[in-house]
Amino acid sequence: MNAIIxxxxxxLCHTDEYHYMAWKAIADELHIPFNREVNxxxxxxxxxxxxxxxxxxxxxxxxxxxxxxxAEKKNNIYRELLQNITSKDLADGAWxxxxxxxAVHIPMAIGSSSKNTPLIVEKLGIGKFFDAIxxxxxxxxxxxxxxxxxxxxxxxxxxxxxxLVVEDAEAGVxxxxxxxxxxxxIGPAKDCPNVNYPLLSLSELLAxxxxxx
Ligand code: G6P
Ligand code: MG
Numbered sequence: 001m002n003a004i005i006x007x008x009x010x011x012l013c014h015t016d017e018y019h020y021m022a023w024k025a026i027a028d029e030l031h032i033p034f035n036r037e038v039n040x041x042x043x044x045x046x047x048x049x050x051x052x053x054x055x056x057x058x059x060x061x062x063x064x065x066x067x068x069x070x071a072e073k074k075n076n077i078y079r080e081l082l083q084n085i086t087s088k089d090l091a092d093g094a095w096x097x098x099x100x101x102x103a104v105h106i107p108m109a110i111g112s113s114s115k116n117t118p119l120i121v122e123k124l125g126i127g128k129f130f131d132a133i134x135x136x137x138x139x140x141x142x143x144x145x146x147x148x149x150x151x152x153x154x155x156x157x158x159x160x161x162x163x164l165v166v167e168d169a170e171a172g173v174x175x176x177x178x179x180x181x182x183x184x185x186i187g188p189a190k191d192c193p194n195v196n197y198p199l200l201s202l203s204e205l206l207a208x209x210x211x212x213x
Contacts, residue, residue, distance in 0.1 A: 002162040008112035010168035022078035044169030046142035098129040109152040143171040146179025
């Protein structure tokens with residue numbers, strides 16, 4: 001393994017609760033049932049796909065224009081919540097792990113479905129650790145399509161089979177496997193089928209086989 005591609009939300013930082021709060025506000029307004037279990041199914045899924053999944057629980061049929069406005073409203077609430085995040089919102093051990101891997105010159109990228117990646121990376125102050133950042137603004141196919149990771153590998157000048165993808169979402173694990181990457185699963189993705197490295201914490205990455213750190 002030559003390089004590491006990190007998913008962002010749920011792996012390097014805990015934005016899930018902010019996504020939950022923002023979607024919950026929309027769902028409540030539309031009288032659609034929504035809870036943390038449904039929110040967990042939205043991990044790694046693009047904003048519009050997430051909205052479609054939420055609207056499946058509504059008897060009302062929304063037009064494309066209405067859906068666009070709902071997604072925009074959710075994003076405005078989410079971005080407002082993101083204004084308050086700092087490096088304190090990083091996942092346990094994330095800063096140390098990134099610092100150590102960077103110190104031994106492991107090429108690293110972010111591969112995220114989120115169009116808010118630039119704002120989150122800036123707020124967390126982690127941009128300096130990455131050789132490439134690929135996000136929802138640069139891709140046309142969301143996870144489980146491997147596009148985001150394939151573009152990240154290309155930017156790192158690495159073959160997929162030489163890159164380890166770190167994911168917390170089932171859609172992300174599938175995307176990585178579909179692209180021919182090695183996968184480390186953390187959190188809910190730890191027990192996904194075919195994960196190469198189930199991780200209890202990010203710091204276990206430092207002990208992954210074939211890793212020079
Ligand atoms: C990440 C999150 C998803 C979110 C997606 C799009 O993958 O895990 O929950 O829906 O990004 O995020 P965005 O910030 O573009 O709305
Ligand atoms: Mg994630």
